[in-house]
Amino acid sequence: MGTLRCGVSGLGRGRTFIERLNGIEGCEVVAVCDPDEGKVEGCEGLNGYLDFETMLAEAALDLVAVIGPGPTHAPQSLLALDHGVHVLSETPCVYSLDEASAIVQAVRRSGCRYMLSEDYIFMGWVQRWRELVESGELGEIVAAQAEYTHDCRGIFLVGPDGRYLPWSERGRPDVTPSWRASHLPPLSYCSHTLGPLLHLLGDRCQSVTAFDAGSRTYPEAGTIDYASAVLKTEAGRVITLTNGFGVAHPFIFFAGLIGTRGSVRCVSYNFGDAQMKLYLDRDGGGWQDLTTAWFDRSDGRHWLSVLLEEFVESIRNDSTPPIDVYRSMDYTLPGICAHLSAARGGERLEVPDLRGP
Ligand SMILES: NC(=O)c1ccc[n+]([C@@H]2O[C@H](COP(=O)([O-])OP(=O)(O)OC[C@H]3O[C@@H](n4cnc5c(N)ncnc54)[C@H](O)[C@@H]3O)[C@@H](O)[C@H]2O)c1
Known part of the structure; x- marks a missing residue:
């Protein structure tokens, strides 16, 4: 080629x-x-x-x-x-x-070839957690959690020239809601949280129930401020996810795996200030701090370049991309179903598996 x-x-x-x-x-x-x-x-x-x-x-x-x-x-x-x-x-x-x-x-x-560009999966901390899960040190993983809350009010308003306006300009007669304000139910943007968790667990979500907090920040655009989902996986695990874009809460990313013999957690504030903690029964003594090196890829490469290179390789080799179309939907559909569940007052919904005929 x-x-x-x-x-x-x-x-x-x-x-x-x-x-x-x-x-x-x-x-x-x-x-x-x-x-x-x-x-x-x-x-x-x-x-x-x-x-x-x-x-x-x-x-x-x-x-x-x-x-x-x-x-x-x-x-x-x-x-x-x-x-x-x-x-x-x-x-x-x-x-x-x-x-x-x-x-x-x-x-x-x-x-x-088709692939979801879910770059978080290629980040260093996911690589390191994968090694940890594969080592068996955490025992069986029974649950996982993640949150992605990111104040997007600064990109909610569009001016007459099509450019974003600061949130302080809200109320001007010539502003319109951006696509993020009007077309981004928070749980529909679930792949940064759910993707890495499912990748680490080799699992998929079967059913979901969810609630949202309604629209108080920008009700005229229909923005959903904040939402949480509880998901049951095929392997019987429980995953909890929270996302919010219309709240006065700077960026936070949080993830955790909870096992029968150990657990691991990471949190990143403001896209940078990051902490990771590990607990192992074997060592006792409560949470240990892991160094920030746990956030770096072992090959020192940028995660997005690795994602692109692996996708290109799948095209060249006529092989399955690292996140094929079914996995792309596994990482996305639970959030779509969660949004529907919240709209129906928390009704439990099945997440379809599109692998069938
Ligand atoms: N993976 C990540 O970490 C990450 C980070 C930021 C954004 N995103 C995603 O990337 C996408 C783009 O985000 P962004 O921050 O650039 O958004 P943005 O709103 O700042 O920019 C979108 C761009 O698309 C253009 N556009 C509008 N309609 C278009 C059309 N029909 N065809 C082609 N271009 C069109 C706009 O003019 C603008 O230049 C979004 O889906 C966002 O959710 C992902």
């Missing part, structure tokens, strides 16, 4: 993907797409498009990274798969069970 011709849709976070894809031998970003003309013009030397379908029709892509607003991910992925283009989709990769089924069908039909 010659050079892989890559496209990137969405030039916010997508700009990182241009740089990192170009860093992979045999990959070249040849086209970008964003309805914001200024951003497209800023990508010198690349074919720029304001419209995704035109990029697909004209740029002869092998691979596209779909990195625009959440609600664009599934429709653009479907279009690309139907054009025979391999797809890497940012999270959340779907917003409904119908979108999930349509993507699974399109992957089967096209024979293309």
Whole structure:
């Protein structure tokens, strides 16, 4: 196979993907797409498009990274798969069970590679916890927990020029809610928390019940401020997840595994200040502090580059991507079902497994 011709849709976070894809031998970003003309013009030397379908029709892509607003991910992925283009989709990769089924069908039909770009799974702490789980030192893992709460009010308001406005501008007659304010039920963005946990456990969620705290921060946009879910897995474990984007609470990421012989926890405040603690029956004496080296990958590489490289390898080798379409849905659908459960007052819902015929 010659050079892989890559496209990137969405030039916010997508700009990182241009740089990192170009860093992979045999990959070249040849086209970008964003309805914001200024951003497209800023990508010198690349074919720029304001419209995704035109990029697909004209740029002869092998691979596209779909990195625009959440609600664009599934429709653009479907279009690309139907054009025979391999797809890497940012999270959340779907917003409904119908979108999930349509993507699974399109992957089967096209024979293309599809992967959720769930980068947390490639982070150092997940690598280290995997070694810990595989060592058996924690015994059997019976439960897992995670929280991702991130004050997104600073990216809830869009001004007349399409740019974000600070939250203090709320109430101006010319602002509109951003896609995050109006189209991001917190539990739909569950793959950063649930993905690593399921990856570590080799498990999938079977059923869920969830509640949300309603909409007090930005009710006119319908923003759901905060939500929590309890999930039961195939192996009989309990997972609890909490997400909130519309609250006065700076970024926190927290995760934990609870075992029959030991437990491990990590917490990161403000994307940086991180702590990790381990308890082992064997050692006794309560929680031990682990060094920050537990957050680093053992190969010293950036996790997103590893994710991209492994996806590209799966295309080159015609092999299963590290997060294939079924695993992508395992990491996403529990959050979609959790949102439905909360909307129905906490009704217990089954999480479909799309591996069937
Ligand atoms: N994995 C992570 O850690 C991580 C971090 C940040 C964001 N994200 C995800 O990445 C995606 C992009 O986030 P962001 O922060 O860049 O968002 P953003 O709102 O800042 O930027 C989105 C970009 O997409 C463009 N866009 C709008 N409609 C489009 C369309 N139809 N086609 C192509 N581009 C379109 C916008 O003009 C803008 O340039 C989101 O889904 C977000 O949830 C993931």
